[in-house]
Amino acid sequence: MKYIIINREQLIIPLKKIVSIINNRPIIPIISNILVKVKNNNICFKSTNLEIEITTFLQNLQNKYNFSITISGKKFYDICKSFPKNSNINILINDHNQVIISSNKCKFIMSTLPSTNFPIIEYWESQLEFFLTNKILKMLIDATYFSIANQDVRQYLNGALFQIKNNTLYMVSTDGHRLSICNILINETIINYSVIIPKRSIVELLRLLDNNNDIVKIKINNNNISFNLKNLKFTSKLIENSFPEYTKIVPQNFYKIIKINRILLKNSLIRISILVNKKIKGVTLLFNKKYLKILGSNIDNEQAEDILNIEEKFNDIKHDIEISLNIEYLIDVLNTLKNKYIKISLIDSISSIKIEDFIENNKIYLIMPMRI
Known part of the structure; x- marks a missing residue:
């Protein structure tokens, strides 16, 4: 018999990181397992879905045995997580190649598959x-x-x-x-x-x-x-x-550039989204010389409208521009940008708009217009 004793908190942290890629309906049964390899007071946990491989490590454990097994990843994680906090977990390999997982008076016996059959991404040279x-x-x-x-x-x-x-x-x-x-x-x-x-x-x-x-x-x-x-x-x-x-794809020349408060625009779009068509998800933006009007509607002929101010100093609009966009695409961008003000650049009603942070210039977003 071979065994190792690990504190619950020390064990579930690396296990949690590797189990999310395990497929509930794997192509081959063994990839629903994780590889557990114990060697020289260190443990390696490995999972794979044949496209992604995640390996986590626990080091400097008090251990006298070396062994490797594969065990059902999600079951093993759920069992370890079910034990009381800060308890010690005993992991024992018996002579029938079963894993016995116990803590205090609670015990689980699980089957294993040979570790030699576990698929891994072979060593490769980096360029x-x-x-x-x-x-x-x-x-x-x-x-x-x-x-x-x-x-x-x-x-x-x-x-x-x-x-x-x-x-x-x-x-x-x-x-x-x-x-x-x-x-x-x-x-x-x-x-x-x-x-x-x-x-x-x-x-x-x-x-x-x-x-x-x-x-x-x-x-x-x-x-x-x-x-x-x-x-x-x-x-x-x-x-x-x-x-x-x-x-x-990114236009080099924009004729209309405005500055607008990101939070106010985001909150307005979230409100308008209540009544937009849930299938098309379109919203219309009307850029006037002094304000931005946001319009939404749905197949029940319900309508929503909101108006936001545009700062005159940064307004170069000589005429109104009306453009329809996917409202979720707009909200995604506004959630990603972090500063208070953003810059929206336009050409006309049929060209993509560009959205950037007003100060930082390392993020650029283009959204194509749509027909509503």
Whole structure:
């Protein structure tokens, strides 16, 4: 028999980080399991869905045995979480390759599968390595992930572009109706490189990131990308396709530029959204010389209207512009930007609008107009 004793709080933290990618209906049964590998007073927990692999580590444990097993990930996590706080959990492997999980007088016996059958992403050589902080990586993802397409036939739209160009890192996403761009200067000289990270990987990685300055080591090649965080390694396969040349989509000249309070605009849109058509989700913005009128309606002939002031100093509108947009796309952008004022740039009623923070210039959002 082999066993190890771990404090509940010490155990459930790494387990929680890896179980979310486990599929309830796996392609092969073993990927509903997690790999548990105990060696030299350290434990490695690994999960995979064949596209993403997450590995977490516990170090400096008092342990005299080395072993590896696979066990149902979600069941194991739920069992450990069910024990009282700060209790010690005993994990024992018996001679029948079963796992006995116990704490005080409570005991669970679970079956296992051979660890040699657990699929892992084999070791791969990186072509590029660099470092970011948790906070910066989280900011890049937060600013762009919401406009990634969902199961589009154009595979390149189902992920975010991760591009290094002239020592600037760009994260770009589009679903064909809107475009999100965020960039950050990298404080080291590295080669130009670009890959497309799948949406599922982006969402899972965002869940694991904290808003702190801990260092993340990033390694990339043509097929994989890995993010090495504190006691955690996140690896994802990449979308093998070419991302559209997004810089050509962004207009260079806008004729109408206004400054508006972001919070007031967001609150107004949330109110108007109560009566917009739930299927089309369209809202009409009427930009006058002195104000912005927001109009919403639905198939029941119900209507909503609100008016917001536009600061004259930053108003260059010579005539009214009326443009219809998806109200949820607008709210997504306003939720992402953080400062008090934003800048909205327009050409006419049939061209995309550009939304930016009024002070910071590292985020750009384009939204295409729609017909209501």
